[in-house]
Amino acid sequence: MLFTLLALAGTVSATALTAAQGYTPTTGAQPRKRLDPLSRRGIDAKRQIVLPSAFRSYLDTVVRAQVQLPAYMYDILWSEDPTQMTTDGIATSGEAYRAAMRNGSSVAVGTCGLLQATPSIAGLSGGSWLVYSLAQSNFPEVQDLVFGENVTGGYSRWNTEYGTLTLYPSTNDTINAEYMNQTVVDITGKYNAGWPVSIVDLLGRSMGRHFLNGTTKTNFFDNDTVHGAGVLFSDLQNVPTFVSRQQPLPIVVADGWSKYPYGPDGGEAQGSQVPPTNIIYEFNAYGVIRQLVAFTPIQYLGTTNESVCVTNFEQAAFIIGSSSDYYAASNSSVCSWITLVNESFTQPDVQLDVALYPNPFQGAGNGSFTEINETYLSIVDGGNDGEAIPIQPLLVKARKVDTLIAIDVNAEANDYAAGGDFIASATRAALFPDAYTFPPIPLNTSTFIAKNLTRRPTFFGCDTPETPLIVYIANGGPPAGQPAVTNTSDDTWTPQLIEAFLDQTFDVATQGITNGTVGARDTEWGSCVACAVVDRERYRQGIARSGVCETCLARYCWS
Ligand SMILES: *[C@@H]1O[C@H](CO)[C@@H](O)[C@H](O)[C@H]1NC(C)=O
Ligand SMILES: *[C@@H]1O[C@H](CO)[C@@H](O)[C@H](O)[C@H]1NC(C)=O
Ligand SMILES: *[C@@H]1O[C@H](CO)[C@@H](O)[C@H](O)[C@H]1NC(C)=O
Ligand SMILES: *[C@@H]1O[C@H](CO)[C@@H](O)[C@H](O)[C@H]1NC(C)=O
Ligand SMILES: *[C@@H]1O[C@H](CO)[C@@H](O)[C@H](O)[C@H]1NC(C)=O
Ligand SMILES: *[C@@H]1O[C@H](CO)[C@@H](O)[C@H](O)[C@H]1NC(C)=O
Ligand SMILES: *[C@@H]1O[C@H](CO)[C@@H](O)[C@H](O)[C@H]1NC(C)=O
Ligand SMILES: *[C@@H]1O[C@H](CO)[C@@H](O)[C@H](O)[C@H]1NC(C)=O
Ligand SMILES: *[C@@H]1O[C@H](CO)[C@@H](O)[C@H](O)[C@H]1NC(C)=O
Ligand SMILES: *[C@@H]1O[C@H](CO)[C@@H](O)[C@H](O)[C@H]1NC(C)=O
Ligand SMILES: *[C@@H]1O[C@H](CO)[C@@H](O)[C@H](O)[C@H]1NC(C)=O
Ligand SMILES: *[C@@H]1O[C@H](CO)[C@@H](O)[C@H](O)[C@H]1NC(C)=O
Secondary structure: OHHHHHHHOOOOOOOOOOHHHHHOOEEEOOOOOOOOOHHHHHHHHHHHHOHHHHHHHHHHHHHHOOOOOOHHHHHHHOOOOHHHOOOEEEEEOOEHHHHHOOOHHHHOOOOOOOOOOOOEEEEEOHHHHHHHHHHHOOOOOHHHHHHOOOOOOOOOOOOOOOOOOOOOOOOOHHHHHHHHHHHHHHHHHHHHOOOOOOHHHHHHHHHHHHHOOOOOOOOOOOOOOOOOOOOEHHHHHHOHHHHOOOOOEEEEEEEEOOOOOOOOOOOOOOOOOOOOOOOEEEEEOOEEEEOOOEEEEHHHOOOOOOOOEEEOOOEHHHHHHHHOOOHHHOOHHHOHHHHHHHHHOOOOOOOOOOEEEEOOOOOOOOOOOOOOOOOEEEEEEOOOOOOOOOOHHHHEHHHOOOEEEEEEOOOOEOOEOOOHHHHHHHHHHHHOOOOEOOOOOOOOHHHHHHOOOOOOOEEEOOOOOOOOEEEEEEOOOOOOOOOOOOOOOOOOOOHHHHHHHHHHHHHHHHOOOOOOOOOOOOOOHHHHHHHHHHHHHHHHOOOOOOHHHHHHHHHHEOO
């Protein structure tokens, strides 16, 4: 079959754009349009247009669980007044495929409708694959996304049976060699147009084949298909559920890899982590935000001056590739993909293991911005600063997030979460007290383990109204009586493993605190999440917690 497909290659029609053409940034003379930070406006508009009805249907599903709710819950969730609206956000952590692989129902914490009422969903690394592909395909159920079924408008499915870059996609070395050559051909137009290219461009071409629409199991190795080249991050602005604001604002998080901390010669720091003081970048459908102050419109990413306008730089697969580029923090000198890009292109002064973006923020802001003088921003995996949960953008005080759902699937202890990256988030937030707020949490992983905080959902910040209330759900181990499935960190997945994983993720996210009996669930869990969602607004209205919300918070809050 593969042989047949390769033999068919070369029949590309004269008018169709090749992958290399689709991938090449375009330059033009049109004046650069200055845009406001629309991302904020987008969120605000959503609050006014969609949230009232979304919260109402969310409440309906909570009510159907037949748990008696305090009256204030109805008042808050049924409110027509946007200033009373409670704002929440979801942050999903990264760990390659397993982060991407999350049961759609459990992203909504088993309480159907909350996801639709959420203004933003952030992902980094593998989580960015989930967040972008969900958004691109009009927000289907996760299993429909993975298997490419029942997606309005059609979506070709994920290609999880092939490795990303860690494993070669085929068992046939000839096919692998052709595949590597193809990815090089794909990025040659960008290089020829004068842009630096790195392993992240090759990784992005792999991401395009795995997560963007158009590549299937059977055309994966076909070079007559563009494999997502030319699909732009800003294309999300045209997705129907995005236009109608019925999907959350997808946010992809990546770290700045500044040369600054690594010695006078700016040398590469192999094996090092990004320090927590480094800049975090947020990519959303409207723009790129340099935490905490600067914004640049995403359509013109690549543009650095008023005379030349660059478009088509913001390739979606390149951006999710940037968010999942852990090569700079590993010993990349042994990586055959680095060697490939090094041998294919002559770029003596280019660091090959980071994503390179013309710096739109050059000279902007104050001197504490380490990349202020760089011509190119070096951007790497959003988890390289030790924070696997992309929570920082949602902690920005100006965003006024009341309740945050932090999903932690980081591989720390026996490939399960141990709280370490959540602690890293708290530590970083504390470095920028003017910008972020974070509730008190235990600051060592032994407490997380000893108190089972990674084995059961926990609410943080119940008594600190000036911070967001964080609903922390970690993948700390299998539910009682189940085999270990969700600690898988394979680079390839079978459909059976995907099913088992999605089912177990659902259980982990929806069981609540149980008595440890096989199959046990907290039947009030959905109501408890709803109590967390309305808790800040309840506080602002000066109402005391009561009924199930009082007992839920007593049960789930860490103190
Ligand atoms: C590997 O792929 C090449 C090219 O498609 C083909 O000619 C060859 O027979 C394959 N080898 C094996 C062992 O399948
Ligand atoms: C596809 O690959 C074949 C074999 O490597 C090559 O001859 C052909 O030129 C390629 N076509 C395109 C469009 O890159
Ligand atoms: C996916 O690609 C197919 C074929 O090009 C197209 O018909 C469909 O509209 C696309 N769907 C999405 C969700 O992009
Ligand atoms: C797609 O929808 C059909 C009809 O509702 C259903 O039978 C099928 O199981 C769905 N596929 C998936 C993967 O959910
Ligand atoms: C890959 O490209 C290199 C350099 O252009 C060439 O020498 C080699 O034959 C190509 N390999 C395949 C399998 O196409
Ligand atoms: C403006 O940006 C373009 C594209 O990056 C670059 O080629 C050109 O040299 C820049 N012009 C100035 C005056 O900096
Ligand atoms: C990286 O790998 C090379 C080759 O295996 C080895 O020589 C080198 O010591 C390693 N460097 C680090 C920092 O681990
Ligand atoms: C790239 O190739 C050059 C020339 O062969 C070599 O000196 C350099 O060490 C290589 N760099 C990397 C990162 O492999
Ligand atoms: C940037 O350049 C200016 C002017 O040369 C210098 O004063 C400043 O220290 C530099 N900042 C950084 C972070 O390198
Ligand atoms: C943690 O969970 C284990 C297994 O369910 C249980 O035996 C233990 O008592 C729990 N510890 C705490 C502090 O809740
Ligand atoms: C999530 O798991 C539940 C329970 O196993 C299952 O009913 C549901 O279909 C799963 N959803 C997805 C999206 O896989
Ligand atoms: C544990 O909870 C389940 C329901 O979730 C219940 O059926 C079972 O009796 C409980 N076991 C104990 C020992 O309390």
